Amino acid sequence: MRKMKPLVIAVAIHALAGCSDQGGPVDPGNMNGDGNPGPAVSYRDDVQPIWNANCAGCHGAEGGLTLAGGNSRAALVGVVSVGYAPEVRVVAGDPERSVLYQKLLGNPDFDQRMPAGGALGDGDLETIRAWIAEGAAEN
Numbered sequence: 001m002r003k004m005k006p007l008v009i010a011v012a013i014h015a016l017a018g019c020s021d022q023g024g025p026v027d028p029g030n031m032n033g034d035g036n037p038g039p040a041v042s043y044r045d046d047v048q049p050i051w052n053a054n055c056a057g058c059h060g061a062e063g064g065l066t067l068a069g070g071n072s073r074a075a076l077v078g079v080v081s082v083g084y085a086p087e088v089r090v091v092a093g094d095p096e097r098s099v100l101y102q103k104l105l106g107n108p109d110f111d112q113r114m115p116a117g118g119a120l121g122d123g124d125l126e127t128i129r130a131w132i133a134e135g136a137a138e139n
């Protein structure tokens with residue numbers, strides 16, 4: 001079984017190097033200034049369910065903005081808005097400059113409030129604001 005060792009080490013190194021560009025665990029020493037030790041909001045567990053319940057019916061698998069599960073974060077973070085270019089859908093770390101958040105608030109500079117025909121509750125709005133403020137991680 002000695003032959004296994006290099007493989008085990010290689011796998012361990014791969015796992016250590018596996019953190020993605022902006023997602024993944026946050027270094028507690030390199031925070032966003034709110035004093036929290038890491039992102040409190042999970043994109044997968046907290047934000048995506050809001051899209052599933054309120055948005056995916058219109059922003060489905062086809063069209064400009066896909067909020068259905070799978071690759072929704074990639075359609076948001078750092079992506080220039082179709083309707084409000086050159087503004088960006090989600091500016092990581094900056095909810096105020098994010099088209100998505102402004103449309104959820106109903107800022108009249110950004111046309112219709114989302115979800116079209118309704119509005120999210122304060123709890124959902126705060127979840128999304130916090131996710132963006134914490135760096136819009138894929139977590």
Ligand code: HEC
Nearest residue numbers: 054055058065081082083084099100103111112114115116
């Ligand atoms: C009833 C259909 C409908 C629902 C539900 C809906 N949207 Fe929209 N959304 C639209 C339409 C139509 C547009 C294009 C017109 C506009 O920008 O207002 C749009 C545009 C957007 C844009 C701008 C995209 C761009 O690139 O300019 C964002 C961001 C957005 N929606 C997010 C959401 C979110 C988040 C939800 C759920 C909380 C949601 N929408 C729910 C119909 C909908």
